[in-house]
Amino acid sequence: xxxLVSALAAADPDIAHVLRAEARRQHxxxxxxxxxxxxxxxxxxxxxxxxxxxxxEGYPGKRYYGGCEEVDVAENLARDRVKALFSAEHANVQPxxxxxxxxxxxxxxxxxxxTIMGLSLSHGxxxxxxxxxxxxxxxxxxxxxxxxxxTKTLDYDAIRAQALRERPKMLVAGASAYARTWDFARLRAxxxxxxxxxMVDMAHIAGxxxxxxxxxxxxxxxxxxxxTHKTLRGPRGGFVLxxxxxxxxxxxxxxxxxxGGPFMHIIAAKAVCFKEAAGDSFKAYQQQVIxxxxxxxxxxxxxxxxxxxxxxxxxxxxxxxxxxxxxxxKAEAALEAAGITVNKNTVPFDTRSPFVTSGIRxxxxxxxxxxxxxxxxxxxxxxxxxxLEAPADxxxxxxxxxxxxxxxxxxxxxxxxx
Ligand code: DSN
Numbered sequence: 001x002x003x004l005v006s007a008l009a010a011a012d013p014d015i016a017h018v019l020r021a022e023a024r025r026q027h028x029x030x031x032x033x034x035x036x037x038x039x040x041x042x043x044x045x046x047x048x049x050x051x052x053x054x055x056x057e058g059y060p061g062k063r064y065y066g067g068c069e070e071v072d073v074a075e076n077l078a079r080d081r082v083k084a085l086f087s088a089e090h091a092n093v094q095p096x097x098x099x100x101x102x103x104x105x106x107x108x109x110x111x112x113x114x115t116i117m118g119l120s121l122s123h124g125x126x127x128x129x130x131x132x133x134x135x136x137x138x139x140x141x142x143x144x145x146x147x148x149x150x151t152k153t154l155d156y157d158a159i160r161a162q163a164l165r166e167r168p169k170m171l172v173a174g175a176s177a178y179a180r181t182w183d184f185a186r187l188r189a190x191x192x193x194x195x196x197x198x199m200v201d202m203a204h205i206a207g208x209x210x211x212x213x214x215x216x217x218x219x220x221x222x223x224x225x226x227x228t229h230k231t232l233r234g235p236r237g238g239f240v241l242x243x244x245x246x247x248x249x250x251x252x253x254x255x256x257x258x259x260g261g262p263f264m265h266i267i268a269a270k271a272v273c274f275k276e277a278a279g280d281s282f283k284a285y286q287q288q289v290i291x292x293x294x295x296x297x298x299x300x301x302x303x304x305x306x307x308x309x310x311x312x313x314x315x316x317x318x319x320x321x322x323x324x325x326x327x328x329x330k331a332e333a334a335l336e337a338a339g340i341t342v343n344k345n346t347v348p349f350d351t352r353s354p355f356v357t358s359g360i361r362x363x364x365x366x367x368x369x370x371x372x373x374x375x376x377x378x379x380x381x382x383x384x385x386x387x388l389e390a391p392a393d394x395x396x397x398x399x400x401x402x403x404x405x406x407x408x409x410x411x412x413x414x415x416x417x418x
Contacts, residue, residue, distance in 0.1 A: 004048060027413040030340045030380060030404050034316035034363025035176065035204065037233045038370070039269075040276060041416060046269035047235050055261045059251065074268040081274035082239060085210050088218050090247035092254050093270050094262040095238035098203045101225035102128040103135065104240055105199050108223065108253040110169055112139045117163060117196075118172035119154075120144035122346040122354070124318075126176045126201065143168060147178075147348050152309040154178075156186050163194035173217065174201030174225075177345050177361050179293075179312035181214060188220035197222040203238075205314060207231025207365070210277045211286035214314065222246060231289065231315050231365050234273025237266045288373060289315045292364040295374045299381035305388070308347055308359070316363040319388075320347040326391060328357030334391035335360070338400035339408070340384060370411040379407060 009016035026038070039047075051071060057064040060072035060079075078093040095101035110116070116136070118129030123146045127134040130142030143166045148155040163171060171191050173182060184200060191198040200217035206226040208214035217224050224241040228234035242250045255262070276282060290313070297307045297317045308318035321331055328344030335342055346352070347359035362384075367376070383400045390396040412418070 023414065023417070028339065028405060028408050030408060031366035032340060032342045032362050032364070032380075034343075034361050034365065035230045036363075037230060037365045038413060039229075039233060039235060040272070041414065042272050042276070043233075043235055043269045046272050047265055049265050049268065051265035051268050052263070054264045056264050057255060057261050059255070071264040071267075074264060074271055075262070078267050078271035078274060081271055081278065082241070085274050085278050086216060086218050086224075086241055088224070088241035089244040090242045090250065092240045092242075092250050093237075093267050094254050094259060095225075095240060096259060096263060096266075097236070098201070098225065098227035098238045099128050100258060101227070101238035101240050102199075102201060104250060104254050104258050105201075105223045105225050106136065106140065106170070107257060108246065108249045109197055109199075110140060113141060114169040115141040115143060115166060116170045116172055117143050117145055117159075117166060117168040119175050119178070120146050122350055123147045123348045124175040124178035126174070126203075129172045129174070129201065147309075149349060152348050153180050154182070156183060156190070159187070160190045160193070163190050163196065167194060168196050170197040170199050172199050172201065173221075174203065174205075176204055177316070177318055178204075179297075179314050179317040180309055181313045182217070184215055184217040184220040199223050199225070201225045203227040204230055204316070207233060207277065207282075207286050208290070208314060211283040213283070213286050213290060223250065228270050228273055231286065232273060232277060233285075233365070233369065234276075235266050235269035237263070237270055239270065285368060289364050289368045291374060292368050292372065292377045293317060293362075295377040296362060296364065296381050299378055300385065303381070303385045305385065315365050316361060318345055318347055318359045318361055320359050321388070322347065322350075322358045324388070326388065327352060328359050329355065330391055331360050331388055334387050334397060335384060337397050338383065338387045339404035340380070340387070340400075370413060372407070372411055376407055376411075380404070383407075 055065045056068045056071050060075050079091045082091045119125030121131050128136050130136045198221045200221040203226045205214045209216050229236045293312045306320040332344040342360045344357040345359045345361040346357045350358045352358050383403050387400050
């Protein structure tokens with residue numbers, strides 16, 4: 001891999017500089033964006049490989065191009081491994097992203113104008129779960145559900161009542177900013193009563209599900225979508241799982257329905273990721289991800305901050321800054337100046353716009369990959385709290401930057417590539 005980097009430096013110093021600068025940035029900052037992670041060098045190697053050169057429209061054994069015998073091996077490995085990892089009857093590993101996986105799930109079962117019921121974006125849902133500015137909101141009639149005003153958690157009785165009233169064709173479960181455990185069995189029962197399909201987008205929690213630390217949607221859903229790059233710690237990409245009865249439609253809608261040539265280098269890297277996720281150390285990693293998130297959230301609560309729903313069962317939580325008169329936008333900028341990367345995020349019932357927001361989303365997958373544990377979480381929570389308590393104080397920010405850099409330097413990123 002180092003030879004490849006040297007070749008790049010010789011051919012294109014400008015882009016080589018971007019790669020080096022980004023590697024330095026990743027090493028030197030505390031990455032707490034809940035959807036980001038650091039892949040293994042094995043995943044990096046598969047992604048930066050000659051497999052990118054290959055066109056392979058179709059599926060293993062049934063391609064529209066010659067010369068696919070080697071990439072067929074990679075795709076079969078990826079499919080078999082992800083099926084085993086999640087005990088799924090069928091898998092399609094070709095979706096280029098989570099958004100495309102969701103397109104595939106919708107168009108496998110729905111016609112434009114059909115009704116979907118997904119968690120509102122401002123309550124933790126995702127753009128592709130029915131937001132008006134997204135294809136999902138343009139093609140389908142959307143009746144969003146929300147979390148409870150009291151607990152800021154899903155209210156399954158309210159979801160049931162809404163589903164029975166609205167009779168959607170599909171109920172969409174999954175979120176990008178929801179910290180609590182999903183009850184997929186309950187949602188299945190609701191869907192059966194309301195006569196609708198259940199789709200689960202497990203992108204955020206896929207690593208926890210693979211490790212057996214969050215209930216699996218696979219036995220309950222008509223279709224499950226995911227990305228590979230969040231808690232699952234693989235390359236940037238997506239996949240779809242389905243019961244055998246839905247295998248044919250999912251494959252047909254993926255190709256030729258939605259996508260052209262699959263990214264074989266990424267599919268090979270997905271296969272590596274699925275092998276890693278089935279390995280012995282992956283469960284311990286995910287346990288630590290959750291323990292770290294709980295430790296951080298508890299420290300914020302001790303320091304007087306408002307953690308949405310009072311804690312977390314997963315890899316992330318939301319800090320609600322409403323009572324501090326601090327927007328998520330300003331908090332994100334102050335933390336970034338202190339060497340800590342998070343994203344501004346709406347909180348349930350937010351009165352600010354998605355560009356400003358009243359909260360930040362905090363996640364632990366990436367820091368945990370670097371080897372950080374509870375002791376570091378306590379220190380990081382204190383650094384963050386000092387910044388959020390005085391976001392305009394340059395001296396506080398400077399001190400926090402020094403402290404966050406010390407933590408980073410104790411946990412080198414990709415030391416083998418230095
Ligand atoms: N952008 C991802 C996230 O940050 O959660 C979801 O697509």
